[in-house]
Amino acid sequence: MNGVRKAIVVGGGIAGPVTALALRRAGIEASVHEAYDTTADGVGGAFTLAPNGLAALRLVGLGAEVEEIGQPITRMLIDDPNGRPMARFDGVPGLPPSRVLWRSELYALLHERLRQEGIPVSFGRRLVGADETPDGVTAHFADGSTATGDLLVGADGVRSVVRTLVDPTAPGPRNVGLLGFGGFSDHVPATGAGPDGPRAMHFANGRRAFFGWWALPEGGTAWFSNLPYKELMTPAEARAVPVAEWVERLLAQHAGDTPAEDVLRAVRPDSLVSVGSMHIQPKVPRWYRGRLVLVGDSVHAPSPSSGQGASLAVESAVQLARCLRDIPEPQAAFAAYEALRRPRVEKIIARAERSNSEKSAGPLARTLTRMLAPVALRTFLTPEKMFGPVHRYAIDWDERATG
Numbered sequence: 001m002n003g004v005r006k007a008i009v010v011g012g013g014i015a016g017p018v019t020a021l022a023l024r025r026a027g028i029e030a031s032v033h034e035a036y037d038t039t040a041d042g043v044g045g046a047f048t049l050a051p052n053g054l055a056a057l058r059l060v061g062l063g064a065e066v067e068e069i070g071q072p073i074t075r076m077l078i079d080d081p082n083g084r085p086m087a088r089f090d091g092v093p094g095l096p097p098s099r100v101l102w103r104s105e106l107y108a109l110l111h112e113r114l115r116q117e118g119i120p121v122s123f124g125r126r127l128v129g130a131d132e133t134p135d136g137v138t139a140h141f142a143d144g145s146t147a148t149g150d151l152l153v154g155a156d157g158v159r160s161v162v163r164t165l166v167d168p169t170a171p172g173p174r175n176v177g178l179l180g181f182g183g184f185s186d187h188v189p190a191t192g193a194g195p196d197g198p199r200a201m202h203f204a205n206g207r208r209a210f211f212g213w214w215a216l217p218e219g220g221t222a223w224f225s226n227l228p229y230k231e232l233m234t235p236a237e238a239r240a241v242p243v244a245e246w247v248e249r250l251l252a253q254h255a256g257d258t259p260a261e262d263v264l265r266a267v268r269p270d271s272l273v274s275v276g277s278m279h280i281q282p283k284v285p286r287w288y289r290g291r292l293v294l295v296g297d298s299v300h301a302p303s304p305s306s307g308q309g310a311s312l313a314v315e316s317a318v319q320l321a322r323c324l325r326d327i328p329e330p331q332a333a334f335a336a337y338e339a340l341r342r343p344r345v346e347k348i349i350a351r352a353e354r355s356n357s358e359k360s361a362g363p364l365a366r367t368l369t370r371m372l373a374p375v376a377l378r379t380f381l382t383p384e385k386m387f388g389p390v391h392r393y394a395i396d397w398d399e400r401a402t403g
Helices: 015-025 051-058 063-069 103-117 161-166 235-240 243-253 260-265 309-326 330-359 363-378 383-391
Strands: 006-010 029-033 046-049 071-073 075-079 085-089 098-102 127-133 136-141 146-149 151-154 174-185 200-205 210-215 221-228 273-280 292-294
Touching (some): 006 015, 006 136, 015 029, 015 309, 029 146, 046 309, 051 063, 051 098, 051 309, 063 098, 127 161, 136 151, 151 161, 161 292, 210 260, 221 243, 221 260, 235 273, 243 260, 273 330, 309 330
Parallel strands (some): 006 029
Antiparallel strands (some): 071 098, 174 273, 210 221
C-alpha cells in the first residue's frame, strides 16, 4: 500500500495542475495552492506543445481538449532575413503535429478540469515556509493559512520558493541576454492562402534579432521576437514601457527584415506581450529533500528557445505521479523520478543554451550562421536527428516504476 495519500502542490500555472491531475490518477489526493489572487485569465503569450508534451497530457485525460484549442503546426520553415525559405521540416515521421496554444487558454482548461475532478484550488497562497515531521509536512502561507499533507510538490516556477527550501544554495534562474515579445498583427502573410498556410511556423535569423511568425486560421499573423539585451529586465519593468515604444524598438531591430517589418507595423497594440528577460535554469544539485520535491520550471526551465518548457513540465508531473504510485517510500520514489528525468532535461537545456547564444550573437556571427545553415539543414540536420529523440519520448503509464 502506498504510504503517500495526500500531496500539497504549490503553483497553479501548468506544472502544478497537471501534477495534481496525475496524482489523482495515481490514487493520491492533492490540493493546489497558487500565490496570485486570481487565475491567469488573459495572461501570457503563445507557446508550443510538442508531440511528447501532448502524449503526456493524454495520460491525464486532456489530449482531445488540448488539440481542440491548439493550432496544429505541421511544417517549420527556416527563413533568411528577406523571407526566403532556406530549409523546411515537415515534422518527425509517424508523430502528430505540435500545437501552438495561448497560455491563458491552457490555464483555463486545466483549472476547469481541476474543478471537474473536485481537486481544491486556493488562490492568494504565497508559500513562506514548510515544517516536516516523520509523518508529513505542513506548508505555511503568507496569509497565515496552512496546509498539511504527506509531501509537498514545488511547481512554483523559475523563482521557486520550494527550491530554496530544498536547497538554500541552489542557483536561481540566469538571464540569457534576450528579451521576449509576442502578440498578434493584422498583417496578412503572402503565404496565408498557399500550401503552407496556418500550419507552418516560420523562424528567421534576422540581421540583428530573431523573429518567428505563423498565419492564423481566422486571418492575421501571430508573432514573437527575441531582442538581444544583456541587462536584467523584470516582467513588471517590461510592462511599464509603453507599447508604442516597444514597437518602435522592435521595428528598429528588424529594419530590413521581411516580413518582420510588415508584421510589426500592423501590430495590434492591446495584444503585445512583453515578458522581460528570458531565463534558463542552471543545473539544480538537489531535486528533493525530505518530503519536498520539485517539478517543472522550478527545477528544469530550458528557456523558450527549446520549444520544450511546457512539454518537459507535464512529462515530469506525470513521471513523478507514476513513481509515487509504485514506490511506497517517498525518498525512494523521488530518487527514481530524478533518475528518470535529470539526464533528459539537462540535455535539452544544454541545446537551448546553444540556441540562445546564436540568437544573441552579433551581426558577423549571425551572417556566418545564415551562410552555413542551408548546407547543414539539407544534409545531416534531418527532422529525425534534430527532434526525433525528444519528440518520440512517451511515458508508459502502465509500466511499474522501480526504485
